[in-house]
């Protein structure tokens with residue numbers, strides 16, 4: 001199953017969710033590949049890699065100078081591999097814009113890996129450009145982290161409209177789930193967002209809710225997923241629960 005973690009809004013917990021859910025599925029014994037598809041390379045540094053000295057990146061894979069398996073790095077988490085990213089990827093959007101089948105490059109590049117891994121998790125950049133379109137086309141399931149605040153929730157209908165457009169124009173099929181992040185049960189706003197999102201999106205909202213946690217924010221500076229850095233933290237427990245919930249989500253087949 002290929003899961004893309006995306007939201008065109010910045011800072012909603014995409015990378016934190018991608019890294020921790022990928023690490024949690026790996027810890028459950030599933031062979032897992034995390035693809036860093038963001039030029040910011042946050043998932044790459046979050047797993048302890050130095051962005052300046054990477055032998056190959058997702059940029060090389062998309063521009064077809066490396067195969068996906070040639071760009072993969074083993075990580076300190078058992079069963080977890082990474083295709084890293086750095087600023088090289090920033091040029092890809094322009095360079096690949098005239099490539100034939102430009103929206104299908106990632107799906108094709110991951111076709112072989114899809115059979116070799118139980119789960120592939122893709123961390124998307126905070127916009128809907130060519131990179132995110134590639135992730136949408138490659139995915140069976142989209143995971144949309146929504147921070148428990150007002151603006152992120154306000155942007156959701158627009159994002160869902162774009163997803164529908166991609167489905168019909170690019171003839172692809174995927175399902176989606178919303179993951180509420182940075183929940184603070186002491187604030188009325190968090191509780192209200194939770195309630196409204198559940199009312200509006202019903203069974204498409206993950207039962208698991210990720211609480212706000214200083215430890216989660218601290219983990220990337222240690223080059224570790226939060227669930228490895230502080231396994232007993234409540235947010236870590238919830239990310240393990242989110243991974244379990246996702247693995248139980250039956251994906252729709254590609255059209």
Ligand code: ATP
Nearest residue numbers: 010011012013014015016126182211212213216217
């Ligand atoms: P971008 O759009 O820039 O890629 P993002 O959606 O990937 O951002 P993150 O980088 O995961 O979001 O998170 C944004 C910030 O919030 C980071 O500083 C991160 O450490 C922090 N953060 C994420 N999840 C939590 C949490 N549960 N509790 C506290 N802080 C968190």
Ligand code: MG
Nearest residue numbers: 014015038042
């Ligand atoms: Mg990110």
